[in-house]
Amino acid sequence: MFVGHYGVSFAGKRSAPDVPLWVLFIAVQLLDVIWAPLVLLGIEKLSIVPGITASNPMFLYYMPYTHSLVAAILWSAGAFVVYRFIAGGERDREAFVVAAAVFSHWILDFLVHRPDLPLYDNTAKVGLGLWNYPAVAFCLEAAVLFGGMALYLATRTNRRAAFILFGISMLGIQAYVFFGPPPVSEKAAAWTALVAYAVFAGVIAMLEGGGRRLVREPRIAR
Numbered sequence: 233m234f235v236g237h238y239g240v241s242f243a244g245k246r247s248a249p250d251v252p253l254w255v256l257f258i259a260v261q262l263l264d265v266i267w268a269p270l271v272l273l274g275i276e277k278l279s280i281v282p283g284i285t286a287s288n289p290m291f292l293y294y295m296p297y298t299h300s301l302v303a304a305i306l307w308s309a310g311a312f313v314v315y316r317f318i319a320g321g322e323r324d325r326e327a328f329v330v331a332a333a334v335f336s337h338w339i340l341d342f343l344v345h346r347p348d349l350p351l352y353d354n355t356a357k358v359g360l361g362l363w364n365y366p367a368v369a370f371c372l373e374a375a376v377l378f379g380g381m382a383l384y385l386a387t388r389t390n391r392r393a394a395f396i397l398f399g400i401s402m403l404g405i406q407a408y409v410f411f412g413p414p415p416v417s418e419k420a421a422a423w424t425a426l427v428a429y430a431v432f433a434g435v436i437a438m439l440e441g442g443g444r445r446l447v448r449e450p451r452i453a454r
Contacts, residue, residue: 233340234409235402236373237261238432239380240336246383248329254437255315259333261429262307263341267298268422280421282414285346285363287370289414290421292348300350304338340376344369366410373406394439402432 241256258265270276277294284291297303312331316323342349345359362369381399385392405428415421 233344233369233373233376235406236376237337237340238402239376239378240333240340241436242380242384244329244333246387248326249387250323251315251326251329252437253440254433255330256333257433257436258429259311259330260337262311262334263298263304263337264425265429266307267295268426270295270297271422272419278418278421280414280416280418285361287366287410288344288363292345294354295348296350296352296354299338299341299348300352300354301338302352304335308332308335343372370406370410374403377403391439398435398439 237260238257240260241253244256244259245251245253267276271278276297279291279293280289281291282289292299298307308331311334312327315330316327319326338349342358343360344362346361346363347357347359349359350357362372377399381395385395388395415424
């Protein structure tokens with residue numbers, strides 16, 4: 233899954249309004265944000281194999297440090313601790329939402345990946361394989377993205393059209409990923425992912441209002 237992950241960001245924003253959207257945009261893709269540099273360093277591995285699934289040509293055969301179930305739990309716990317520390321104050325609820333956003337990546341990947349997600353280390357791999365059904369997978373991406381966005385926009389009164397246009401643009405990129413040419417190389421796939429995540433986070437920060445501060449003033453007990 234790619235742009236569908238961002239639907240969780242919008243839903244998380246509805247649950248924790250104090251968390252900046254750009255933080256949630258990074259959180260839902262954190263496993264991939266870490267995966268890409270590990271691929272570039274040769275620590276985690278993939279091959280471009282057109283046809284391995286009907287909509288994604290990546291043979292993701294070694295990614296125990298980011299996409300195993302155990303790793304996803306550990307990265308989520310780490311996100312909780314880091315956000316709680318940086319944000320300060322009584323931020324357990326917000327930190328939990330950030331951690332849940334990180335873990336949601338593995339859950340949604342489980343739906344679409346072929347069995348290449350290890351439960352631990354590089355063994356006991358799982359995945360329901362919806363990437364083999366492009367129309368179903370694409371509709372799922374759209375439903376999760378715009379479902380989460382609808383929850384968020386229900387509480388927002390300005391820039392709704394800009395958010396919707398951004399969502400449509402994201403879905404257009406997803407269509408290119410599914411139905412366009414495969415990446416030219418493994419490293420190109422990793423670099424493209426990193427650039428996309430950075431651009432999306434930057435755009436959403438501007439749409440939300442120039443980027444919201446991560447550190448807040450401590451709450452005053454009443």
